[in-house]
Amino acid sequence: MQGSASHELNLFIEVVRKIGNHETIKAALFENSNWAKILEYAKQHKVFPILYSYLKGFISIDARQDWDDAFYKHKSSINDQLEVLEEVVGILSKHPNIPFLAMKGITLSKLIYEDIYMRNSNDIDLLFRECDLNKVFDILSDHGYFSVVGDPYPYGLEEGKALRLPYPIFKQNDHHEYGEMWKKKSTGFIAVELQRYIHSTIKDLNIIDRILEYNQLIQLKKNAYPTFDLSHTLMILCENAYFDLTYSRRPITLRHYLDIALFIKKFKTSLDWESITSLVNDYGIGFVMIQSLNYVNEFFGNIVAKDTINSFMPKNTINKWRHSLFEMLYLSHQEFKKEFMYNKISYFQNKEDLPEITPHKDLTAYKDLNSYLQSTLSTDKFDLNIRYLIINKDEEINFYIYFENIALQYFHDNPFLIAFLNSNEEDERLILSLDMGWDRENNKLWGKWNDGEQSKEWEIPVIEIDDHKVIKVVLPLSKINNSLVNDKIYFKYSIWVKQIYNIHHFYDVGIWENYTDFVDRCSIIRLS
Numbered sequence: 001m002q003g004s005a006s007h008e009l010n011l012f013i014e015v016v017r018k019i020g021n022h023e024t025i026k027a028a029l030f031e032n033s034n035w036a037k038i039l040e041y042a043k044q045h046k047v048f049p050i051l052y053s054y055l056k057g058f059i060s061i062d063a064r065q066d067w068d069d070a071f072y073k074h075k076s077s078i079n080d081q082l083e084v085l086e087e088v089v090g091i092l093s094k095h096p097n098i099p100f101l102a103m104k105g106i107t108l109s110k111l112i113y114e115d116i117y118m119r120n121s122n123d124i125d126l127l128f129r130e131c132d133l134n135k136v137f138d139i140l141s142d143h144g145y146f147s148v149v150g151d152p153y154p155y156g157l158e159e160g161k162a163l164r165l166p167y168p169i170f171k172q173n174d175h176h177e178y179g180e181m182w183k184k185k186s187t188g189f190i191a192v193e194l195q196r197y198i199h200s201t202i203k204d205l206n207i208i209d210r211i212l213e214y215n216q217l218i219q220l221k222k223n224a225y226p227t228f229d230l231s232h233t234l235m236i237l238c239e240n241a242y243f244d245l246t247y248s249r250r251p252i253t254l255r256h257y258l259d260i261a262l263f264i265k266k267f268k269t270s271l272d273w274e275s276i277t278s279l280v281n282d283y284g285i286g287f288v289m290i291q292s293l294n295y296v297n298e299f300f301g302n303i304v305a306k307d308t309i310n311s312f313m314p315k316n317t318i319n320k321w322r323h324s325l326f327e328m329l330y331l332s333h334q335e336f337k338k339e340f341m342y343n344k345i346s347y348f349q350n351k352e353d354l355p356e357i358t359p360h361k362d363l364t365a366y367k368d369l370n371s372y373l374q375s376t377l378s379t380d381k382f383d384l385n386i387r388y389l390i391i392n393k394d395e396e397i398n399f400y401i402y403f404e405n406i407a408l409q410y411f412h413d414n415p416f417l418i419a420f421l422n423s424n425e426e427d428e429r430l431i432l433s434l435d436m437g438w439d440r441e442n443n444k445l446w447g448k449w450n451d452g453e454q455s456k457e458w459e460i461p462v463i464e465i466d467d468h469k470v471i472k473v474v475l476p477l478s479k480i481n482n483s484l485v486n487d488k489i490y491f492k493y494s495i496w497v498k499q500i501y502n503i504h505h506f507y508d509v510g511i512w513e514n515y516t517d518f519v520d521r522c523s524i525i526r527l528s
Helices: 007-020 035-044 048-055 061-092 105-113 130-141 205-213 230-247 254-266 273-283 286-300 306-310 333-349 408-412 515-520
Strands: 100-103 124-128 147-151 161-165 177-185 188-195 215-219 224-228 373-378 383-393 396-403 416-421 431-439 444-450 462-465 468-476 488-500 503-507 523-526
Touching (some): 007 048, 007 254, 007 286, 035 048, 035 061, 061 105, 061 177, 061 188, 100 105, 100 205, 105 124, 105 215, 105 230, 124 130, 124 205, 130 188, 147 177, 230 254, 230 273, 230 286, 333 515, 373 488, 416 515, 431 468
Parallel strands (some): 100 224, 124 188
Antiparallel strands (some): 100 124, 147 161, 177 188, 215 224, 396 468, 431 444, 462 468, 488 503
16 A cells, blocks of 8 residues: 555654654655645644644745645634633633633644644634533623534534524534634634533543542643643543544544554553553543554554553454555545445444344234334434334335324424435444334325435325324345345434534434444344
8 A cells, every 4th residue: 555655644654653753854855745745634633733834944945835824824813712712711711619620732733843824723622511501602602602503514603594593403313512602803703612521432520520639730821721631631632533533534644643653642641551451441541542642652662551552441443454554545436435434334243132123924913013023213392102013024024013102294394214224334424214204295204215325205104003103114134235244233213313504413313423322222134
């Protein structure tokens, strides 16, 4: 892979390694180099600001303006973010009973690089106790910050329609962000993200409460404000690297590993690895540290002792990457998507203790409602009680479903789904689904495949059994062939609940893009 890579990619990787290892960079490296391509790689890997600071004396005259313009734009955005951060911190300082920690962005730039302009950042991230977030929203609302739904992007402000809301709106019901609040500045709207979890890695509110107690103060211009202590900063850096690679479906981003390497070197004498190991194992995130620190060692050399990495528990990471970090740097976007799908498929193939269902062979079994299985789908408004039976008929699977506590008309604004894990390594979609909704005008239930193809709606039959309206869903095996793994189909019921405007939340599958959440909550249909 490396042999076929461009000179500029090899050069870019060498420069990042030199920065991480505090090695001298010489002008001779850049002879006959395409500076536009190096700029492209720097932005892709989110290390443009620090590369600009190291390389600005070497940039060719014909490319210099593009690099200067990019840094001016970056610096202007950081200045606006700093103004918002300082204002928000000043507001929250008047409420000492509401603990919070500043995360990512400007804070890490100051901590690691002693310069607020050295890291790419697009917004302000603050971590709170979940119980305080309603108060925080009200406090910031009183100072001109607001929540919004928009079109085409539902959770932010872009050109088009936008509607301000008097309350926060989740991106998903169990998303790590409680909501975003916005304010207009010279470079555009700046978002303040109110966080309640550490992505989906740490969602235990008791652990979040503990983490908020481990803090240190960092000084910017006007205010000193709290951020994570050194031990937890390292954990958060490793978690960001882990989460981004595991779930984003984007090729690997070197910024994460450069941050970790430089942070460890800067605070080498201050980091208490025994304490870090104890906390990591207590939080149950050893697999995060193992993957991220091994990649740092692979790329920058042995920065962290192998014995230290081996002390983290648990060791069973969900990832089954076929390539090393260095190899992944040379994968095309399409090649990485295949690697991502392979990793996902490996996870659910090795998942144990999922409930298994053996379909009925008797084609009349659906008439006996007492033989139906039970499932509960929890939403923010109520628990949807589902009764269902599955029949294996030749080359198709038949689902017979009825709902104990709602009428089918509820699905007009809130479609019901049978979602299937996609096991096709050549296909980047994580989940395929059959969507169903109620047509009020024609008084019928419609179905439609949500599998990336232009499938048409069709009517779902509704039959009466013992005064219950039972829907019959016929699924040709050819349609769900990509969900078959060793004669097993991984599926989950879900509902797409309309919240407001163009905002819908999926229940009960976890974060829709987070395949581990989905797998952990799904069931298996065993065909043989």
